[in-house]
Amino acid sequence: MQKSLVVRVLKCVNKARLFAALLLLTSCYSFVAHAAPTGLTATKGSQANGIALQWQDTASSTYRIYRALGVNGIMTQIATVTTKTYQDTSADNGVTYGYRIRNAAGTWSNIDYGYQKLPAQSLGPTVANGYTKISAGNHHSLALKADGRLFASGLNANGQLGDGTVSQSTVFKPVLTGVSDMLAGASVSFALKTNGTLWATGSGYSNTWQQILTGVSSLHTNYNKSTFWAVVSGVAYTGTQATNWAPTLSLKILETEL
Structure with a gap:
């Protein structure tokens, strides 16, 4: 009878020790667990x-x-x-x-x-070598400086920046010199140089600037930039690739679009 009582007491003591150990383990785990930053x-x-x-x-x-x-x-x-x-x-x-x-x-x-602070830039045409024109396509932009340097920025999947790559640029990078006028289309860019040559890059062309025409006096587009014209000796030329620019019979259309 006494032996049985001793066994029961020992079992109770062991249970109490196990419970205490579990409490200690829980306390330690709570102590080492990190809260979120x-x-x-x-x-x-x-x-x-x-x-x-x-x-x-x-x-x-x-x-x-x-x-x-x-x-x-x-x-x-x-x-x-x-x-x-x-x-x-x-x-x-x-x-x-x-x-x-x-x-x-x-x-x-x-x-x-x-995001970080953008560097200050002058966009006024009255400032020496300031920007004189900005033109935006669907996902890229062109900026022309008074000294004839052309800058481009944005998406470039079709080579519309004209920097020889198809990588986008989050900053305006110089891509051409000697430019007097320019226009950005959906995924194409055109530049008229001071020597009267027309250049293009992007969709339908390449990822580098290609010369299209000579003797160009002005560059034009319609309201949604779906068509571009270049005037040569009073005749309007249009095209979508380097090899298909040709005179158009739509001179009256051109006059109404401008």
């Missing part, structure tokens, strides 16, 4: 030398920085830091990025977006 903010046009990030966290000492093109883009890791701040100096002008932080425990912060 909070309060992530990214600067929005306040800095010209990148985008500054900062956030709060209670325990982690290592953080992975993730960035996406746009707020809802695919996140990729760009850096690992041990502080709660980061300066993204690889950001491009005119691009908005989404950011997120992951700490050592694998928990994620909130998402915030940021």
Whole structure:
């Protein structure tokens, strides 16, 4: 009888020890578990030398920085830091990025977006070597300076920037010189040089500028930029490829479109 009582007491003691151990394990787990980083903010046009990030966290000492093109883009890791701040100096002008932080425990912060300050530019034709004309296509733009330099920016899938590639550019890059007039179409660009030659690049042409005509006095298009004309000795020429520009009989149409 006494032996049976002792066994029961020992069983109760063991159960109590097991319960205490479980409580201790739960307490330890709660102690080491990290909360998610909070309060992530990214600067929005306040800095010209990148985008500054900062956030709060209670325990982690290592953080992975993730960035996406746009707020809802695919996140990729760009850096690992041990502080709660980061300066993204690889950001491009005119691009908005989404950011997120992951700490050592694998928990994620909130998402915030940021962009850097654009450099100041003069667009006034009264300023020496200022811009005299800007023309926009569907997804690219041309800008002409008073000194005849032509700049291009935007999407470039058809080679409409004329820089010899099909890669987009988020900044205006110089692509041609000696230009007196230009027009941007949906995915094509035209430039009239001071020597009277007409040049084209993009859809129907190439990703580099091709000479189309000589003796051109003026360049025109209609209201939706679906057709382009070049006037040579009073005759209107039109075309869609380097080899098919020819005189058009639609001179009256041209006059009404201008």
